[in-house]
Amino acid sequence: MAEYDKDRDYLGRLQDYYAESRRIPSLQRICELMGFASKTAARKLLLRLEGERFVERTPDDDAWIPAQRFFERALADHAVPAGMPVSAENGAEPFMVDDYIVQKPSRTVMIPVKGDSMINAGIHSGDIAVVERGTGASKGDFVVAIVDNEFTLKELGIERGKFILIPHNPAYPVIRPQGELEIFGVMVGLVRRYTH
Template sequence: MFSIAQIMGNPNRDQEYLGKLQDYYADYRSIPSYAVIGDMLGMASKSAVSALIKRLTLAGYVEMTPDKRLAPTKRFFERELADFPIPAGMPAAANDAMSESLTIDEYLIPKPSSTIMVRIKGDSMIDAGIHDGDIAIVEKRHAASVGDIVVAVVDNEYTLKELGRDKQGYMLLPHNVDYAPIRPQEGLEIFGIMVGLVRKYR
């Protein structure tokens, strides 16, 4: 991977171009055609745009999708440090974790079609930091590992617990001393596993 300064013909200029592309993308979630880019950046010809895109591609800001469409990369969304005016000493801005994604949605939901959000009821998992009213991000699938927090179907009811196992077989572990582990009588059906948690303070 290269830095923009290493690749770019005129780094400052190109940085500014990149900024305008980022703004456009923020508005429309799509990268425009070369002609529109040209308009936007004040270039009269598409060859200039073509060259710019080549540079941006080399520098890793955009890439081609499998069907040769121009798409932004993770690096495209990186923010300048100046955007995060966090005074020195700030508990490391979550920049590191989030820098790879534009949004929290992307961060938590890599596979939208098989992901649902469920609002937690009750406090059987409170010792795992899962509170009543929290929203669980659940990825639907039938395979889970011991230690995963799963949504399982027990006696025709859905429940969120940690998947555990001992010599007697699988069980569902609440995280609350007031609740006892559940040993499903007849098999255990996994509905999905919990991949994320969202809580809102108001």
């Protein structure tokens, strides 16, 4: 019973430390963090975590760094009922935020959203749009276009064979560009942060 993995707990503390300090702490600090008395314990912990692909060595073998699985997050099943846990092992498949919204890292750009012209599509000022460049845009896509030397996020529409830009806010007019419409990229995701 209560068969919870101690290493998961250790990993959690490492992840918390990393979120603050953006590095894997030294063996000595790991001891303080976990309550170990001996650096060997810390070292063995890292080796175990390496085996499970949570951490790895730098290419020059100088230090420990997080590996793929280090950034796994717990994804709750919305069926999960009142009982408590929803910890990583429980009703949760591993979920990586970055993999979820970024498909083509080399062609993906984050663009802060300014203004409320897309408010009715649930896109607010201050949100961050995940934009993929070099992908063909089609009718109905949300695209970042360049109009008057500025980025503009709108829905791409077609009217009489020509592209138009449709805001999702009745207070804004539809944009019917004359000549070429320069499309910067297609919006593939959105990230928003509350508070802080």
